[in-house]
Amino acid sequence: MPDFDTDCNPPDLKACPYRVKVVVRIRKNTGNNIFSRYLGEKPVPFFCRATPVFVLFAAFLLVPCFNSLHADQKVPAPNPVYYRGEPLIPLEHGEVVFHCNEKSPNRIYIIGMSHRDTFTFANGGNTVKSQVEAYRIGEWLIRNEGLEILLPEGFFSRAEGDKKEDLLKTVTLVESDRKGPFDNKTLEEKLGDDSIYLNAEMLLTESYNIKSLQVEDAGFYNAVRTEMALLEKSRDNVYEYLFIRSGVNYLQERRTAAMLQKIPDVVDCEYREGRIKNKRAIFTIGLSHIPGIIKYLKDKRIAISSPAFTSFNDYLSEVNLLEKDFGVTIIIPRTLADNRDIPKLTSLDNIR
16 A cells, blocks of 8 residues: 655654654645654644744754754765675665564565555655665565565555556456566566556566465555545644544554564465465565554564544554564665655664
């Protein structure tokens, strides 16, 4: 499923060094700047009209944030992460931003993706190039790590409720469609065609004998789509917009957690049935979900707080991947990793 903020809107800026952190979400092509303040881990939205006092207050709070962001742009690229004595992936394709449980033979490779727009399905400025790089990362993992399973975010078939028939043709691949690897020019042409819904994951299954299995939760998937449609319609009402947005953020977190929690059982089942030779898989998900996943893995638990004045419930759980002895490697395509307009997803000093 394409992500809400990946292409048009940078992720939340969290560089402010104060105990109470101010977060700015900047949205293009709208007249609204959305402000939130964080008390601990729970966001509390607030909105003020742009009076002179508010402008001075906001400027006072945001100066250290933007200074910090500017300082980040001067930091040189980190040294590559090595695995088994060699770079995990060719550096021209992407960058490893997180490792955990490296010694386990069971491993999930998570690739942070740039997807098409949720509603128009149009490509963003980085989408095609980063999708080509994601294809190359997946190709390298299939060839060198013997991966046989691809776990994509979202649903690619109309039967699962991805209703696009009035907008564009959805490509359905079958076994006989496999044609072998594509060169970069062909990949760019296929992925750049906005009239057809096609992505790197689908082209990998077309190129290689790799099975695509669903880990998406239908309930959360449909709930997010419904709430996002309401969000688009509520832009003229600031309070309604902020209220719905808090629900969307919560549902996206629950959706991410649900997919993450389902992965070990899907892989274990395929292995027990003898359909794969090892417990390794690629999981592709939108870049905006990566910070949350890293936090869950670092904390070794999933804790999601419900937004105020809603019927949602808090969620707390152990991380199934860690409980079942899976290692995790998170990879970002090179174009996204090098894009200094995208705030850092995690401290590069903590890369292992």
